[in-house]
Amino acid sequence: MRDAPLRIGHLSTFYHTSFILEGVDWLQKEGLDVQWRLFASGPDIVKAFEGGMIDLGYLGLPPAVVGIARGVPIKCVAGGHVEGTVMIAQAEYLGLEELGSIDEVLKQFDGKAIGTPPKGSIHDVIARDIVRESGYDIEVKNYQWADFVLEAITDRELPAAIGTPPLAVASRRFANTKIVVPPSKLWPYNPSYGILVSASLMRDDDTVIKFLQQHERACAFVREDPHAAARIVSRLVQTVDPEYVLETYKVSPKYCAALPSQYVQSTMVFVKVLKDMSYISRLLPEKEIFEHRFIRKAHPGRPHYDDGIA
Secondary structure, three states: OOOOOEEEEEOOOOOOOHHHHOOOOHHHHOOOOEEEEEOOOHHHHHHHHHOOOOOEEEEOHHHHHHHHHOOOOEEEEEEEEOOOOEEEEOOOOOOHHHHOOHHHHHHOOOOOEEEEOOOOOHHHHHHHHHHHHHOOOOEEEEOOOHHHHHHHHHOOOOOEEEEOHHHHHHHHHHHOOEEEEOHHHHOOOOOOEEEEEEOOHHHOHHHHHHHHHHHHHHHHHHHHOHHHHHHHHHHHHOOOOHHHHHHHHHHOOOEOOOOOHHHHHHHHHHHHHHHHOOOOOOOOOHHHHEOOHHHHHHOOOOOOHHHOOO
8 A cells, every 4th residue: 555645736627537536535445545736737737746746647748748858757647538628709700610610710810819728738739739720810828727718708808719618618608608619620639638647656556557447437437427427526616516517528528548549649749749839849759658558457448538428
């Protein structure tokens, strides 16, 4: 049994399994003493790893890759969710269904700004990449917390934003916005979050495998009984109702702990984009980013991302 507490860094993104596992006793029943710590963004979790403050973290793969490239000793040992980035806009703008292409959607914002979470987050990288590819004069404006993006949208300081499914649901509720590019179309199979562990924790196979088994159990819980999962999250968070959580699950319904080839390949495309954008100085090989041995034991079956939710 592990002597020290397992220190876990997570985000306020409540469709991550952190909010299930913190709300139930599954980890404790496995003999794991867990300390949860909330961070504003993926880059902040990478800094926490760098400072030796956490052992395991929930974050998008782009900020993890940036950290690995600068020598932070972490690797991705499991997935969690794909296609967790969505583009929203004020109600007067047209979406992909009406316009037929992402380029035509972006054209509406030529000479304007769109908001995203902090620089280096997966949402920031996707936003900057599609803006760069479009060639339009669109400012990508970063905010330290996703809540600040919501405030800017609500106050109509921004015509559009690229961020998480919870941002899409909240802005639809409070600012009458709409989804103009859904997660599955913005960047298919993008690795919205994975489980990253420190080099020291990777020497503790038993702890990592026990955690990942419960992580996949929580992913399956979201897939198979999203109403019950939403109630647990709502009870823990206290600021959102179960219907809000359930709506978030439905916006982006692909949950699993596996690391299938599509997840890895999408990450490797991000590596090239990060290099092209000068976020990293070299192209990292897959073996520097991923360690597959734990998830093969914790979740040996087929991936479940495409199963969606019940």
